[in-house]
Amino acid sequence: METKKVSIEDLGAVAVLRLSNGVTNAIGPELVETLSQTLGYVKKSYGGTVLAGGSKFFSIGLDLPNLLPLNQAQMRDFWYAFDRVVLDLFTLPLPTACAICGHAVAGGTILALACDFRFACSGRVFVGLNEVRLGLPVPYLADLMLRQAAGNRAATKLLYFGELVESETAYSMGVIDGVFPKTDVEKIALEKISQLSHDPKEAFAAIKRNRVEAVCERFEKYSKDKIDQLLKLWFSPKVQTLLEEAAKKF
Template identity: 45%
Template sequence: YSLPKPTVMALRGHATAGGAILALAGDHRIMTSGRAVMGLNEVRLGVTVPYPAALMLRDLVGARTARDVMEVGDFYEPSELLAMGLVDEVVPPDQVLFIARELATSLAASPLEAFATIKRLRTDPVVAAIEARMEEKRREFVDMWYSPTAQAQLEEAMLKF
């Protein structure tokens, strides 16, 4: 998230839970128009969204959309993700990597120091908020993950796969 270089995520398939969190860490997300979904379904599994992911999501799409994404736990189609601002472009499946590379190349052509400084304007407040409460939120996440309720929900979800 705070890497001082451009990061472009090429989403060629589903990005759910941890995959969605990884996608949030990028500067830009290019997604396939094919059969793919993205979402944070942690609430349906009886666990919380990791604190850094919640803050990155809120920074990206605003408090109301972040609330809906995290508290409802749905998976969203590419067109919905584009409308929400969770992805930057939806392109044909065979163009995802090409478009992502093209964007990365374009961004990398800017002087790195200027890019990194501008990126920090966006990421520094989020990183500071994460660092200020990370230990507390890590403990909260671990306690919830290993709670009897969450373990039962996770076990039930695993049986479906």
């Protein structure tokens, strides 16, 4: 299955879902919509999935050059859609792994956090949530997922300082589950998911539901207020200036 922004590689019981939006795999409305559709297809057709990106960037994060022209109503629609597709990935009743062979920045790290397992390349591959450096809070769902994955103390350090850290550091903090040579990362991810895809689906889905339900309940309770807060800051003059400067790097 091929789309403009995402491809699905059929490997029997497991699918590789690959971001294919140019070198940077920037996340905008079209990629979000396509990812939502492909997740629905994977849910019906496979026993597990591996999310992968490019060799330079897993994903650079949000597509700032194309998001900055949006008005508040359009931006609100985008945030709701992005949150929903991340939640769909987080709650997918199948085993999921993320293979990170390029940098995963901000929104890229958010997609990785939504997977059950995260494996990254060794060397200078950076991950992290740098929103605070642009005057923004990390999206609420990402905050909750990071704290569940890495623990409160490690998550607080990453969120407060907004640093991008190398994969080995992310592994030591509990953000990444394993670091391997670049040629092995997808293979390791596929082996993990292949092993789990043969388990009884109903039992796995129930166990996963137990893991994600507390995050989901808290997110659903507060998500509207959190998005309102984020949008207020997004459209503030100071943050717009910071975002415009960041967009020049795309």
